[in-house]
Amino acid sequence: MELNKIRREYRYSALTRKNATAHPADQFRIWLNEARQANVNDFSAMNLITCSPGEFPQSRIVLLKDYNKDGFTFFSNYTSAKAKAMELNNKVGLHFFWPELERQIRIEGLAEKTPRQVSEDYFKSRPLDSQIAACASSQSSEIDSRETLEKQYQKVKDLLAGQAPECPENWGGYFVRAVRIEFWQGRENRLHDRLVYVHNENGWKIKRLSP
Numbered sequence: 769m770e771l772n773k774i775r776r777e778y779r780y781s782a783l784t785r786k787n788a789t790a791h792p793a794d795q796f797r798i799w800l801n802e803a804r805q806a807n808v809n810d811f812s813a814m815n816l817i818t819c820s821p822g823e824f825p826q827s828r829i830v831l832l833k834d835y836n837k838d839g840f841t842f843f844s845n846y847t848s849a850k851a852k853a854m855e856l857n858n859k860v861g862l863h864f865f866w867p868e869l870e871r872q873i874r875i876e877g878l879a880e881k882t883p884r885q886v887s888e889d890y891f892k893s894r895p896l897d898s899q900i901a902a903c904a905s906s907q908s909s910e911i912d913s914r915e916t917l918e919k920q921y922q923k924v925k926d927l928l929a930g931q932a933p934e935c936p937e938n939w940g941g942y943f944v945r946a947v948r949i950e951f952w953q954g955r956e957n958r959l960h961d962r963l964v965y966v967h968n969e970n971g972w973k974i975k976r977l978s979p
């Protein structure tokens with residue numbers, strides 16, 4: 769495949785200071801809704817980027833489950849690799865890419881655990897099989913085979929005998945309090961639009977960046 773011969777123009781839309789909202793959460797809501805309407809697969813999937821001091825950055829997909837004017841919530845395992853990284857350095861990145869809309873959103877923020885009640889409420893709302901899987905899997909730890917994993921799952925399922933499990937202590941949400949959010953819209957001739965919202969003591973300030 770000759771990747772260096774593949775080129776395409778970006779013409780879908782534009783992002784200007786005039787049509788951007790004053791608060792980044794409003795701009796985010798508009799773009800998230802448009803991604804959903806455009807039937808982007810897994811439109812709520814985002815890269816979570818962590819970086820433990822002295823280590824390589826690590827990136828993985830997680831699903832956005834909530835957001836508000838201050839930040840973004842996802843759920844995970846509190847003993848996973850990402851959890852360990854966030855304990856050492858809670859400065860994280862979140863990254864959305866919606867190719868159908870020629871858009872990306874880059875977020876920088878500070879991760880904190882959600883209150884226990886938020887984790888429990890969301891855990892309860894998940895399908896029973898997902899709840900069981902969360903109890904059966906020690907996320908990011910080495911496991912000798914697929915068979916072992918399936919046995920662990922079956923063991924938890926049998927023990928519960930149709931009952932829903934409690935939300936495990938080592939499972940819950942993270943809230944990423946945003947400090948910087950960049951909206952990128954592909955444009956013709958590689959003259960893309962980049963508007964970045966930076967948070968300071970007076971609220972959010974918008975700047976345009978060169979593409």
Ligand SMILES: Cc1cc2nc3c(=O)[nH]c(=O)nc-3n(C[C@H](O)[C@H](O)[C@H](O)COP(=O)(O)O)c2cc1C
Pocket residue numbers: 810813826828829830831832842843844845848849850851907908
């Ligand atoms: C589409 C998709 C959605 C995912 N959603 C989540 C999620 O919401 N929470 C989660 O912990 N892992 C999710 N994962 C799995 C993570 O990408 C990752 O494999 C896992 O969390 C372990 O990461 P870690 O070892 O860096 O902690 C998802 C993966 C994909 C591809």
